[in-house]
Amino acid sequence: MTQPANAATMKAAWIDRYGPPEVITVRETAMPVMGPRDVLIRMRASTVTLPDCAFRAADPFIVRFFAGLLRPKAPIPGGAVAGEIAAVGEDVIRFAPGDRVFGTTDPNPSAMAQYVAMPEDAPLAIMPDALDFGEAAGLTYSFLTAMPFLRDEARLQPGQSILINGAAGSIGTVAVQLARHMGAHVTAVCSARNADLVSSLGADAIIDRHTSDFTRASAAYDVIFDVVGKSSYLACKKALKPRGIYLTTTPSFAILWAMIRGKDAQARRGKLATTGLRPLPDKAKDMLVLRDLVAKGKLHGVIDRVMPLEAIAEAHRYVEQETKAGDVIIEMPR
Ligand SMILES: NC(=O)c1ccc[n+]([C@@H]2O[C@H](COP(=O)([O-])OP(=O)(O)OC[C@H]3O[C@@H](n4cnc5c(N)ncnc54)[C@H](OP(=O)(O)O)[C@@H]3O)[C@@H](O)[C@H]2O)c1
Numbered sequence: 001m002t003q004p005a006n007a008a009t010m011k012a013a014w015i016d017r018y019g020p021p022e023v024i025t026v027r028e029t030a031m032p033v034m035g036p037r038d039v040l041i042r043m044r045a046s047t048v049t050l051p052d053c054a055f056r057a058a059d060p061f062i063v064r065f066f067a068g069l070l071r072p073k074a075p076i077p078g079g080a081v082a083g084e085i086a087a088v089g090e091d092v093i094r095f096a097p098g099d100r101v102f103g104t105t106d107p108n109p110s111a112m113a114q115y116v117a118m119p120e121d122a123p124l125a126i127m128p129d130a131l132d133f134g135e136a137a138g139l140t141y142s143f144l145t146a147m148p149f150l151r152d153e154a155r156l157q158p159g160q161s162i163l164i165n166g167a168a169g170s171i172g173t174v175a176v177q178l179a180r181h182m183g184a185h186v187t188a189v190c191s192a193r194n195a196d197l198v199s200s201l202g203a204d205a206i207i208d209r210h211t212s213d214f215t216r217a218s219a220a221y222d223v224i225f226d227v228v229g230k231s232s233y234l235a236c237k238k239a240l241k242p243r244g245i246y247l248t249t250t251p252s253f254a255i256l257w258a259m260i261r262g263k264d265a266q267a268r269r270g271k272l273a274t275t276g277l278r279p280l281p282d283k284a285k286d287m288l289v290l291r292d293l294v295a296k297g298k299l300h301g302v303i304d305r306v307m308p309l310e311a312i313a314e315a316h317r318y319v320e321q322e323t324k325a326g327d328v329i330i331e332m333p334r
Helices: 050-057 063-067 133-153 170-181 192-200 233-239 253-261 280-295 309-319
Strands: 009-014 025-030 038-048 080-088 100-104 115-119 124-126 161-165 185-190 205-208 221-226 240-248 269-272 303-308 327-331
Touching: 009 309, 025 309, 038 133, 038 309, 050 063, 050 309, 080 115, 080 133, 100 133, 100 280, 124 280, 133 170, 133 221, 133 240, 133 280, 133 303, 133 327, 161 170, 170 185, 170 192, 185 192, 192 205, 221 233, 233 240, 233 253, 233 269, 253 269, 303 309, 309 327
Parallel strands: 161 185, 161 221, 185 205, 221 240, 240 269, 303 327
Antiparallel strands: 009 025, 038 080, 038 115, 038 327, 080 100, 100 124
16 A cells, blocks of 8 residues: 555544534544555545535534434535545555545545545546546536436436526536536526526526526426525426426425325426435446546536635635535645
């Protein structure tokens, strides 16, 4: 095994109780322990997401059943990985020291640190040459969410019409590009300030959410992807074509009830999907799909801002305002 230099301790973000952004500190902690089939990654960038904020705050309460009833079981937050292989276990065959890699530790947070250890068969891939570490970190979260929604849940087909609500956010900016790449006609809902950005990603039409109500449309869309979960199946139903589907990222009693009731008389339906809980081998396969799309220039990351690890609490405060366009990237200290 190749050992990284100066490897006794590392800097990491740390959350040992649930609460507001102020509960996050940055501290020196022990390096991760590697097994023979693990790689050790010297992290260059990660990203702060809304789910990270939900886990930090234990809001909704159900988070505690996954993350720890009284306090977080895993004190280092973050799932998005972008960095260089610093060391490999003796049985590792896919990676070598120096490889530039990106991936995710989700659903087990640990990425907001200078070093992360992951099994070599985890959702981890070699980064395309043109990609920088910040973009790579942001894309892992947004692609691994958007792609299963569009491909597996919506089964989006060329020529279909999709509306994306929350098109300027992390997942939305990737969903617009993917839907366009899949040959759909894309209507994006965002604020006027983000209209140029979303158009540049390939949206065919833009609806300013502050001046128009997209739910007033009649039988206009095969798919409504409510990326930010701010609308509802009931509100969107009229805007769906017969056999159309409303997809949301956000759990609510209303969407669960809609799923229990199933299709309506026109075969329209609503569905919540939980992409974060997909099997790791499926996410690992999708990292290769992501690498391929980026290498071919079909997909780009959108970065709102880059902040140092020391500003992690400020980054959480900013992300939970839900006003960012694209990703908030955290750069790791070298
Ligand atoms: N189900 C799952 O497995 C899963 C996995 C990952 C994430 N999620 C969830 O996915 C959601 C979206 O995450 P994200 O990271 O893409 O969000 P994000 O990056 O925080 O989205 C921010 C954008 O949302 C837009 N927005 C804010 N309020 C809105 C509203 N009322 N209506 C429409 N758009 C609004 C804003 O753009 P404009 O002002 O331009 O509209 C803002 O730029 C989160 O709730 C997260 O928890 C679910």
